[in-house]
Amino acid sequence: MMYSLGFAALAALAVAAPTENEKAAAKIAARAPCSSAVKLTAGSNPFSGKSFYANEYYAGEIATAFADVSDAALKAQATKVGKVGSFLWIDTISRVPLVAETLGKVACNEIAQIVVYDLPGRDCAAKASNGELAVGEIGRYKSEYIDPIAAAIKANPNVAVALLIEPDSLPNLVTNANLTSCQDSKSGYEEGVAYALKTLNLPNVAMYIDAGHGGWLGWDANLKPGAEGLAKVYKAAGSPKQVFGIATNVAGWNAWTQTPGEFSDRSDAKYNKCQDEKRYIDNFAPALKTAGMPNHAIVDTGRNAVTGLREEWGHWCNVIGAGFGVRPTSSTGHSLVDAFVWGKPGGESDGVSDPDAPRYDSFCGNADAFKPSPQAGQWNQEYFLALLANAVPKF
Ligand code: BGC
Numbered sequence: 001m002m003y004s005l006g007f008a009a010l011a012a013l014a015v016a017a018p019t020e021n022e023k024a025a026a027k028i029a030a031r032a033p034c035s036s037a038v039k040l041t042a043g044s045n046p047f048s049g050k051s052f053y054a055n056e057y058y059a060g061e062i063a064t065a066f067a068d069v070s071d072a073a074l075k076a077q078a079t080k081v082g083k084v085g086s087f088l089w090i091d092t093i094s095r096v097p098l099v100a101e102t103l104g105k106v107a108c109n110e111i112a113q114i115v116v117y118d119l120p121g122r123d124c125a126a127k128a129s130n131g132e133l134a135v136g137e138i139g140r141y142k143s144e145y146i147d148p149i150a151a152a153i154k155a156n157p158n159v160a161v162a163l164l165i166e167p168d169s170l171p172n173l174v175t176n177a178n179l180t181s182c183q184d185s186k187s188g189y190e191e192g193v194a195y196a197l198k199t200l201n202l203p204n205v206a207m208y209i210d211a212g213h214g215g216w217l218g219w220d221a222n223l224k225p226g227a228e229g230l231a232k233v234y235k236a237a238g239s240p241k242q243v244f245g246i247a248t249n250v251a252g253w254n255a256w257t258q259t260p261g262e263f264s265d266r267s268d269a270k271y272n273k274c275q276d277e278k279r280y281i282d283n284f285a286p287a288l289k290t291a292g293m294p295n296h297a298i299v300d301t302g303r304n305a306v307t308g309l310r311e312e313w314g315h316w317c318n319v320i321g322a323g324f325g326v327r328p329t330s331s332t333g334h335s336l337v338d339a340f341v342w343g344k345p346g347g348e349s350d351g352v353s354d355p356d357a358p359r360y361d362s363f364c365g366n367a368d369a370f371k372p373s374p375q376a377g378q379w380n381q382e383y384f385l386a387l388l389a390n391a392v393p394k395f
Helices: 007-016 020-031 056-066 072-082 097-103 138-154 169-175 180-199 220-236 277-291 381-389
Strands: 088-090 110-116 160-165 205-210 243-248 296-300 337-341
Touching (some): 056 072, 088 097, 097 110, 110 138, 160 180, 169 180, 169 205, 180 220, 205 220, 205 296, 243 337, 277 296
Parallel strands (some): 088 110, 110 160
């Protein structure tokens, strides 16, 4: 429909419209860091009113992967994905310098998001993400990994930082204690996570400890020991104020809400009331409270747009057919969920699919796992394209 503006309205528009210079100045001001120290207070939502900082590492991976792609529309969509504020994984000592580099670029209206992931004997119940530090190398974890991360954050007191602490580690101690590798890792995980929580307990930081997902600690028999396992380490760290709660579904595939639950038709479903992540939070949060731990949460929705893809609930590797999920937001509709986040950077592999490669885990050879897939953390362009095609909402 055509319509016309009266003269007065046109004149008002002419006055109100900013010049190009003004627009550029506003853009620079919007990118400016805060001029005073940031203080995040447990009990208030650290993501509220903030934009999720989109780190250059993820955007760079996408830009590199699409450099020679001629389909302009596809390239534009992919570029949009790179503008989503996702977590940056510091998965090796060599990547620690990225922390300072990244924090130096975060604007005052933004929050940086970093995954702390380098425990000795990492990924004790699987092989795909076995780390660089061997069991027993706790001294190196503290001095070469956690200490310099803390120093980088201390050097940037005016930046808000969300930290996601050590995916899978404490849940593995709860449910995989039968494995020798997890028994061997136990003391290092507990000491390492406690040290991380204590050392990174800085005023501008909000920490969320990984708590697996509904199909993991959500089983009736796991809820209490799971909550107690996390609370034990939290207390060993001195109950640090900047621990806000837990992170769930990290690199996971569970829906936020789905009725009936994705695996509710299985014979063992009666032993699990946490058929989606909402029900997991609803059941696990009270257990955490009883155990004496803060129980706010962040939930990874980075790759959970499509469900019904896994043969088994425990399948975790490069699930075929997955799509990018809800974009990071602090509008979650749940009083305990501070944010839906993008924990796993979609497009980075969960594990290598070549049975002859080092760190091959048979889960990455399952029928529902995408092949070929490179080593964990490496870029997988075909998989990224599928996540994009299956995204809900669309890009
Ligand atoms: C890998 C890490 C990687 C992370 C994010 C993990 O599974 O082990 O190397 O940084 O995923 O993609």
